[in-house]
Amino acid sequence: MNPLELVVKTLYSFNEKELTTQILLAFGKRAENFQQYNDVAKIFFEIKDFPNAIEYGENSLKLAVKPEEKYITAKNLINVYNQNNYPEKALTQIEKCKKLTPNDPELLFEETVTYSQLGQVDKAHKLLLNLSQRKDLPEEIEKKVNHNLSGHYFRKDDLPKAFEHFLIETEKVAYKGIQIELSKWNGIIQPNQTLVIDANCGAGDEVMHIRFMKNLKELGIRPIWATTRKQLADVFNHNGYESVCVWDKPEYPKGSCWIYALALPYYLNLSVQDLGRQPYLQPLPEKEEKYSYLQKDPKYKIGMFWNSGSGYEQAHFRSVDFTDLYDIINDEKYSLYSLQMSDNPVPQSCKSQIKEFHSKDREFADTFSIINQMDLVITSCTSIAHIAAAQGKEVCVFVPIMEYYAWTTSTGKCWWYGDNVHMFKQKKPRNWNKPLQELKEFLNGRGV
Numbered sequence: 001m002n003p004l005e006l007v008v009k010t011l012y013s014f015n016e017k018e019l020t021t022q023i024l025l026a027f028g029k030r031a032e033n034f035q036q037y038n039d040v041a042k043i044f045f046e047i048k049d050f051p052n053a054i055e056y057g058e059n060s061l062k063l064a065v066k067p068e069e070k071y072i073t074a075k076n077l078i079n080v081y082n083q084n085n086y087p088e089k090a091l092t093q094i095e096k097c098k099k100l101t102p103n104d105p106e107l108l109f110e111e112t113v114t115y116s117q118l119g120q121v122d123k124a125h126k127l128l129l130n131l132s133q134r135k136d137l138p139e140e141i142e143k144k145v146n147h148n149l150s151g152h153y154f155r156k157d158d159l160p161k162a163f164e165h166f167l168i169e170t171e172k173v174a175y176k177g178i179q180i181e182l183s184k185w186n187g188i189i190q191p192n193q194t195l196v197i198d199a200n201c202g203a204g205d206e207v208m209h210i211r212f213m214k215n216l217k218e219l220g221i222r223p224i225w226a227t228t229r230k231q232l233a234d235v236f237n238h239n240g241y242e243s244v245c246v247w248d249k250p251e252y253p254k255g256s257c258w259i260y261a262l263a264l265p266y267y268l269n270l271s272v273q274d275l276g277r278q279p280y281l282q283p284l285p286e287k288e289e290k291y292s293y294l295q296k297d298p299k300y301k302i303g304m305f306w307n308s309g310s311g312y313e314q315a316h317f318r319s320v321d322f323t324d325l326y327d328i329i330n331d332e333k334y335s336l337y338s339l340q341m342s343d344n345p346v347p348q349s350c351k352s353q354i355k356e357f358h359s360k361d362r363e364f365a366d367t368f369s370i371i372n373q374m375d376l377v378i379t380s381c382t383s384i385a386h387i388a389a390a391q392g393k394e395v396c397v398f399v400p401i402m403e404y405y406a407w408t409t410s411t412g413k414c415w416w417y418g419d420n421v422h423m424f425k426q427k428k429p430r431n432w433n434k435p436l437q438e439l440k441e442f443l444n445g446r447g448v
Helices: 003-013 017-028 034-046 050-063 067-083 088-098 103-119 121-132 141-148 152-154 161-176 205-209 212-218 232-237 260-265 285-290 294-295 322-329 364-372 383-390 431-443
Strands: 192-196 222-227 244-246 259-260 300-303 333-340 354-356 377-382 395-399 420-427
Touching: 003 034, 003 067, 003 141, 003 294, 017 034, 034 050, 034 067, 050 067, 050 205, 067 088, 067 103, 067 294, 088 103, 088 383, 103 141, 103 383, 121 141, 121 152, 152 161, 161 259, 161 260, 161 420, 205 232, 205 383, 212 222, 212 260, 222 232, 232 244, 232 364, 259 260, 285 294, 285 364, 300 322, 300 383, 322 431, 333 364, 364 383, 377 383, 383 395
Parallel strands: 192 222, 192 259, 222 244, 300 333, 300 377, 333 354, 377 395, 395 420
Antiparallel strands: none
């Protein structure tokens, strides 16, 4: 590790992200040759600053002289192009690299990702199948291939097969370096057994999967939901789903087993028809009283969420430009409410037209109740969509090309929720024009 990389990664580990970027940019401005540009590009990529990784990677490619330098730099750029949602640029470099190494499994896997991001899912699936039949795949590529094959089966509504592929890698990554003292459940039903469901996943995933507590109870099992989000546990308990916060260090009955929350549909052998399409969560009464004043607003109330600030490294895939959305829903017959957190506030020029509930300390229980007061929620693909959908609220979801499996279906209907969910799927990378136009047509006549 060179000194620059050591210093930058150390600062980044201290959460000094702004200072980290400033130092790298200072060195980048003084870069003169291939190696210097390449070093800066590599570090930007490792700290997941993909736009800067692209800029310095492209500069290093221009300065590359040796064939091996050109090839490795082009391959690196393919990866970062895909990470930053520029599949068309990735495809250009893939075609060049394949002329030199047409059977490189790493290159061929990136090609499947590229076609998926371009919306050419059948082509991506065919390439994945070809890769899966090879006997010489490196272990890491084999894992990724198996994982990505799940998308094909989700699109075919084959839930058992989809989760079989999905969980191969997902669960391993989720529990890397994590030890759980309880024995892992083997899927065998034992009446009166206590099963601890470990919610080592996103908040939206928790909201999606808490419903399966009912399935377990019907089998005679006592399920306990274990979460790190105390406010979610409060909401779940209110709705009859026994839940605990792991930070409270709960004690479980002797002989209890555990299971990964996202694995429940697989172990329960559920089909899409078994998911249930009725509302299954309601807000806490005290929060309902806190936000009951919103009922006095006589206008059609729209809650809006457009940009994820959760720290998710690929949030840019699913974020919608505020101005584009605002232009569609800025109408005097609507009352607009921002559901964003404080790290993504409403632009200053629009603050007088939109009511904000911004607070870094806003609890999930508050979000449930605020949403429950809305007539409609319009949101990108985040936990907001799942909270609204699980309560039976009418919700419009902007679905990126590389959609999360909850929004993947053969029919255009969301199997995980009822007809209260309306999906507006992206057609081109980085471009939400078509979904926004569809939303505009959907809103026609509402709120009159």
